[in-house]
Amino acid sequence: MMDVQVQMWSEEFEKLIFRMTTPSVKIENGVCPSTTIVKIDSARKHGILLEAVQVLTDLNLSIEKAYISSDGRWYMDVFHVTDLNGQKLTDESVISYMEQALGSIHCMRKGSGRHNGMTALGLTGTDRIGLLSEVFMVLADLQCNVVDAKVWTNNGRIASLIYVKDSDSGCQIEDSERIEKIESMLRPVLKGDNDIRSAKASVLVALTHSERRLHQMMDADRDYERRSDVGISGSDTPIVTVQNWALRSYSVVNVQCKDRTKLLFDIVCTLTDMQYIVFHATVNTDAGVAYLEFLIRHTDGTPISVDAEMQRVIHCIQAAIKRRDPQGVRLELCMKDRPSLLATVTRTFRENGLNITSAEISTSSSCIAHNIFHVTDAEGRIPSHKTIENIREKIGFDNLKVKDPPTSCHNNSRPDGPKPHMMLLSLGSIVRKNLYNLGLIKSYS
Numbered sequence: 001m002m003d004v005q006v007q008m009w010s011e012e013f014e015k016l017i018f019r020m021t022t023p024s025v026k027i028e029n030g031v032c033p034s035t036t037i038v039k040i041d042s043a044r045k046h047g048i049l050l051e052a053v054q055v056l057t058d059l060n061l062s063i064e065k066a067y068i069s070s071d072g073r074w075y076m077d078v079f080h081v082t083d084l085n086g087q088k089l090t091d092e093s094v095i096s097y098m099e100q101a102l103g104s105i106h107c108m109r110k111g112s113g114r115h116n117g118m119t120a121l122g123l124t125g126t127d128r129i130g131l132l133s134e135v136f137m138v139l140a141d142l143q144c145n146v147v148d149a150k151v152w153t154n155n156g157r158i159a160s161l162i163y164v165k166d167s168d169s170g171c172q173i174e175d176s177e178r179i180e181k182i183e184s185m186l187r188p189v190l191k192g193d194n195d196i197r198s199a200k201a202s203v204l205v206a207l208t209h210s211e212r213r214l215h216q217m218m219d220a221d222r223d224y225e226r227r228s229d230v231g232i233s234g235s236d237t238p239i240v241t242v243q244n245w246a247l248r249s250y251s252v253v254n255v256q257c258k259d260r261t262k263l264l265f266d267i268v269c270t271l272t273d274m275q276y277i278v279f280h281a282t283v284n285t286d287a288g289v290a291y292l293e294f295l296i297r298h299t300d301g302t303p304i305s306v307d308a309e310m311q312r313v314i315h316c317i318q319a320a321i322k323r324r325d326p327q328g329v330r331l332e333l334c335m336k337d338r339p340s341l342l343a344t345v346t347r348t349f350r351e352n353g354l355n356i357t358s359a360e361i362s363t364s365s366s367c368i369a370h371n372i373f374h375v376t377d378a379e380g381r382i383p384s385h386k387t388i389e390n391i392r393e394k395i396g397f398d399n400l401k402v403k404d405p406p407t408s409c410h411n412n413s414r415p416d417g418p419k420p421h422m423m424l425l426s427l428g429s430i431v432r433k434n435l436y437n438l439g440l441i442k443s444y445s
Contacts, residue, residue, distance in 0.1 A: 023052075025102045027095055029088055035064050035080035036089040040102055042075045046299055050265075050272045051105035052077060054209060055098065057265040060084055066264065066283035084261070118147055118163040119173040120207055121182070124221045125190025125199035127158040129378055130350035132359065134189045135160075136343040142182055143167040146342050149361035152214050154323045157223040158190075159214050161204075162361075167339060179203050211262075215269050215320060224312075224319035238321045242310040244303050250279065250295040251304040253313065257321055259290035267292065270320040274313065275299050327357040328376035329383055331391075335399040337369040345371070348394050352387050353378050372403075 023042035031037050040052055049068065056063060056079060065080040082088060089095055123135065132151065139146060144164040151160040166173050173179060183201045190199035200221075207213065218224075238257035245252050255267060264283055271278060271294065280295040297303055304310050333345060342361065349356060354375040362370045377383045392400045 023103055023105055025099050027089075027099060029090075032080060034088070035082050038077075038079040038081055038098070038102070040075070040077040040079075042077075042105065044070050044073050044075045044277075046277055047272055048105055049075065049077070049278055050212075050268050052102060053265045053268050054212075055101045055105065056081060057262045059094065059098065060261060061089075062086070062261055063264050063283060064285050066281065068278060068281040070279045115148065115163050115207070115210075117172050118165055119144075119179070120204040121160075121162040121164060121186075121201065122204045122213070122217055123158075123160045123162065123186060123190055123199075123201050124217050125158055125201075127153045127156055127355075129353065129355045130346075131158060131189070132160075132356050133343065133346035133350045135162075135186060136346055137340075138185050138189060139164060139182075140340040140343045142178075142185065144173065144182065145170075145339065146361060147363045149359065150210055150214060151356065151359035151361075152218065152323045153357050154218060154223045154319055155225070157218065157221050159217040159221065159223075160359075161210050161214060161217075211265070212269050212273075215266065215323070216273055218319065218323060219270075219273065219316065223323070224315040236325075238318050240314045240317045242304065242313050244305075245295070248295075249301075249303050250297060251276075251310075251313075253294040253296060253317070255290070255292040255294075255317060255321075257290055258325070259285045259288050260325070262324060263290055263321065264292070266320045266324060267294075267317055270316050271296060271313075274316065276313075324358075326374040327380070328355075328374045329388060330403045331373045331375060331388075331400055332403045333369060333371040333373070333395070333400050335369055335396065337363050337367045341369060342371070345395060345400075348391055349373070349375060352383075352391050354383055354387070354391070355380075 023040050026039040028037045028039070038056070042048055042052075053063075060083070061081040062084060063079055063081055065078075067078045069076050089098075125131070136146065139162070143166060145167045146162055146164055148163040149160060151158065153159075164173065165171060173182075183203065186201035187199050190201055200217075204213070208216075236258075238255060241254045243252050243254075244250070253271075257263070268278065275298060276296040277299055278294050278296050282293050284291045304313065335341075346356065355378060356373055356375055358374045360372045364370065375383060377387070388402060392402075
């Protein structure tokens with residue numbers, strides 16, 4: 001009899017632990033006329049907010065509004081999302097996947113199964129015209145087939161994650177001597193003539209989410225530090241402020257910038273990797289401008305206490321936003337993959353004086369290359385129409401196409417919206433406002 005009671009108690013205890021640790025997810029389409037509402041209740045744990053936001057951004061959803069609040073050891077999050085066309089989510093398979101993925105964020109997923117069987121290379125160094133052309137040429141000479149890659153640039157620095165296979169066998173490269181040769185051949189290419197920082201080229205073993213790893217690489221490379229030889233345009237720099245709310249022992253971070261997809265991910269990723277916990281947050285968008293506010297503390301429960309640390313938070317968030325802000329003309333390449341394709345295409349860019357400010361490389365299972373490049377001229381300006389057409393003629397008009405209007409690299413206007421000193425909400429009411437938006441109280445006035 002005692003054994004039966006112990007077993008029953010054990011089963012009930014396991015159910016209780018499961019309910020306490022497994023997020024509750026509710027997705028509603030009938031509440032808001034313009035957005036799908038995603039509600040998540042989960043135990044508060046460092047990094048779990050980032051995991052939730054990552055699920056939404058990996059689906060290329062646009063977060064129009066968000067309310068994040070923690071009550072004791074519990075998170076209550078509400079996200080208003082749309083697809084990239086600004087429409088509600090209607091695909092049941094997407095909704096079902098989202099429920100399943102958000103319900104398992106407590107498991108803290110690592111990396112992506114998409115890149116299983118590939119060798120991951122992490123590269124950082126000095127950005128310059130023709131750099132990627134040289135990198136891809138070295139890899140081609142070493143019989144490395146580039147399957148996927150992401151490239152970011154910011155403040156004169158470059159970071160890239162490149163996934164390769166052996167060109168002959170199509171298998172992962174695991175031979176230590178060959179890996180050492182790849183690394184040693186790439187480092188001199190990545191280091192500029194006046195590079196005061198060491199260029200890095202290494203095989204990555206334990207992979208986190210690709211874009212999180214890129215943020216970590218650029219942070220480690222200190223791309224957030226201002227450089228005198230790189231032009232800084234104040235007009236398009238995100239407005240970031242940090243103040244302390246002494247009464248509640250929070251540091252309050254406010255951000256105002258141009259709205260775009262994955263913006264919330266980039267900021268939360270930065271705060272998480274800087275070892276801050278977001279206790280409360282609001283996100284609002286209006287006319288293409290995003291307004292975000294975060295109440296944070298260190299993981300030990302203390303607010304920011306040093307002015308130098310506040311400045312570092314400001315610079316790191318600004319850098320995180322700007323890394324993904326595309327500069328120049330967007331070019332899309334779609335054609336049958338072949339050896340040295342990337343080396344050939346990027347060499348053509350270099351020969352015509354174009355600099356690649358970002359790149360996203362992918363190869364389908366049917367060996368079709370789908371590559372996206374953002375390019376500027378040597379001065380960081382929009383390339384001339386003639387230059388672009390010359391490049392398209394060499395690569396193939398059907399293979400390389402211009403997509404979307406070019407992004408201005410020197411925009412002299414600042415988005416309309418509140419001035420920096422008007423950005424802060426009333427600090428005494430932000431918690432009540434979050435609880436109101438989460439439906440837990442009737443009024444926050």
